Amino acid sequence: MIDSTALLESDFPNLIHRGKVRDTHFVDEETLLMVATDRVSAFDVVLPTGIPGKGKVLNQMASFWFEKTKHIIPNHFLKLGVDDQRLDCYSSDLKARSMLVKKAERLDVECVARGYITGSALLEYQEKGSTSGIKLPEGLVESDKLKSTIFTPSTKANEGHDENISFDQMISIVGSDIAEELRHVTLDLYSFAHDYALSKGIIIADTKFEFGIIDNQIILIDEILTPDSSRFWDFTKYEPGKVQESFDKQFIRNWLLAQNWDKEYPGPQLPSAIISETSRIYLEVFETLTELKIN
Ligand SMILES: Nc1ncnc2c1ncn2[C@@H]1O[C@H](COP(=O)(O)OP(=O)(O)OP(=O)(O)O)[C@@H](O)[C@H]1O
Numbered sequence: 001m002i003d004s005t006a007l008l009e010s011d012f013p014n015l016i017h018r019g020k021v022r023d024t025h026f027v028d029e030e031t032l033l034m035v036a037t038d039r040v041s042a043f044d045v046v047l048p049t050g051i052p053g054k055g056k057v058l059n060q061m062a063s064f065w066f067e068k069t070k071h072i073i074p075n076h077f078l079k080l081g082v083d084d085q086r087l088d089c090y091s092s093d094l095k096a097r098s099m100l101v102k103k104a105e106r107l108d109v110e111c112v113a114r115g116y117i118t119g120s121a122l123l124e125y126q127e128k129g130s131t132s133g134i135k136l137p138e139g140l141v142e143s144d145k146l147k148s149t150i151f152t153p154s155t156k157a158n159e160g161h162d163e164n165i166s167f168d169q170m171i172s173i174v175g176s177d178i179a180e181e182l183r184h185v186t187l188d189l190y191s192f193a194h195d196y197a198l199s200k201g202i203i204i205a206d207t208k209f210e211f212g213i214i215d216n217q218i219i220l221i222d223e224i225l226t227p228d229s230s231r232f233w234d235f236t237k238y239e240p241g242k243v244q245e246s247f248d249k250q251f252i253r254n255w256l257l258a259q260n261w262d263k264e265y266p267g268p269q270l271p272s273a274i275i276s277e278t279s280r281i282y283l284e285v286f287e288t289l290t291e292l293k294i295n
């Protein structure tokens, strides 16, 4: 298996940020190289075992959606690493998992759109009848489709967990004009992507976007509409009232929960059956959604 962590550290002297899954490298003052590794995190801990093929799927799925949504809002995507001569000195594996993007000044909020109620939004709803300050109808159950999509921003924490915030709190971070614009664009992007995915048999239950500014213009940045930033459900298996299996790390999470692991670093090594099943799921969702083959 590829040890993407070791490979990247030695190949790239210009690493400027290491996320749980992706590495960001400086290319020039205006350009970044984002590399999606095969690292996988569960319960916010990066596990010792990677998922072969996962990075390529994330990278190529994000580029698919950047292309598909550019009529809604411009984005940072320049080109897949595979096409760029400046990357010729690196291995083809690395090129297939990377993209060149325009460097932006990040807006420090995460913009979440939810068309269905689950996860932290459901917990808050069960406690207060509302989520992120938005009152919701009574009687909603796990995974119910919402009458209209809700916008639930969260902080973009440099350390620790992101925290859900109200729209008013978001205004205090980015100002009201930008907050309104981000809400509007987030809901437009979600609506477009939800309908597209549904036509391929996949429900996008919720998703998160990040935005930045270049030359006074708001653009879409980071990764978009991947299994790491969204919940993808199989439409044919959708059944409100219970937790849906999502097309991503569900197998890993279930297996981990059965291990008595304390959710502290380092997590346990994953068995090979769990690894290969997870690889298969990432590939399946990519091919189903995009009708493309992975590079
Ligand atoms: N075009 C861009 N210009 C500037 N910063 C960007 C751009 N696109 C993404 N970013 C930022 O680069 C970083 C990418 O890191 P990544 O998402 O891998 O890790 P993270 O958000 O710190 O942690 P996590 O692993 O929880 O996602 C994020 O901070 C993101 O906001």
Ligand SMILES: [Mg+2]
Residues within 6 Å of the ligand: 019
């Ligand atoms: Mg991130």
